[in-house]
Amino acid sequence: MPSANTTYLLLATLVMFAVTYALRGTVFAVFGGSRTPPRLILYIGRVIGPAVIASLVIYCFRNTTPLVWPYGLPETAAALVCILLHIWKRNPLLSIILSTILYMVLVQHFSS
């Protein structure tokens, strides 16, 4: 008998797979003929990417507490390092790894 958690994880994995696969395949199923997609669909596809990523950045900071110690200082410092490094080097892995290490050091040693 799978536990409730295993059932949830299997279903969540299935949902992610099904939605992603449907997205990848829809265009072949619907527009496999000569029909071109409606302009509205093309428009949404063009502009929704940056909007979603920006909202996910905000989502990642949802548990930050700007009014209570440590006042969001570890998050701010790590995000700034990430941004500056990325402006300077444009190397995604470098920006991600160094800012994450900085954040880990800050929350483990200074904010508890």
Add this chain to the structure above:
Amino acid sequence: MLRFTKKVALASFKASIPVLLGYLTMGAAAGILLTSQTGLGAFWAFLTSATSVSGALQFMAVDMFANHTPLLTVALVTLSINIRYALYGLPLIERWKGIPILLKLYLILSLTDETFALETENKYPPGEDSLTYCFLISLFDHIYWVTGVVAGSLAGGLLNFNTKGIDFAMTALFIVILMDQLQEKQTRIPAGIGGICAVIGLLIYPANMLVPSLLLILAAILLFRRRLEVANA
């Protein structure tokens, strides 16, 4: 039909080397995160990465698994992160017409950003078969991604240090993706809309901010369509 030769195998492998480096490291980061944050091991790393084959989603999956995010929200998040895939097929429809159905289903399953880029570039060696070249690139990239995530998960289980704060890797990933997108001017207004909608979503429904945020985004880009299309033209 597929025609495997040494030449086409070598050419597709060579083309995929940059993806190899990127997927192994990003996959490993996602795998370490999965195991250190949720305690889930290599089985789940394999299952999620082999089926969804999607970078940003793999990171969000850690967050959603840890929080037991409701399945409907999981569907909505997946839809929003991956909606761009709905357009990737467009330049490939004609080329993939009439190929064996199983092959087509696999090529669709493994169509990531990077694989799409290499397949539309389609630099197969002269005299070789373009479809075989594309299939091998898909297969190689898929293997790199799954290997990276599973290896990261195994390493995450062995790591014996304090991993508190390692989830910032996801924050940093999204910051980096956003900064790369912002280099193109026409992404700036949509990104601004996304940020504002997310803040409103967080204020009105902090328990599950993603649902109101994403619905607001959709409403806003439909509402401002005329202005955004003018700005893009």
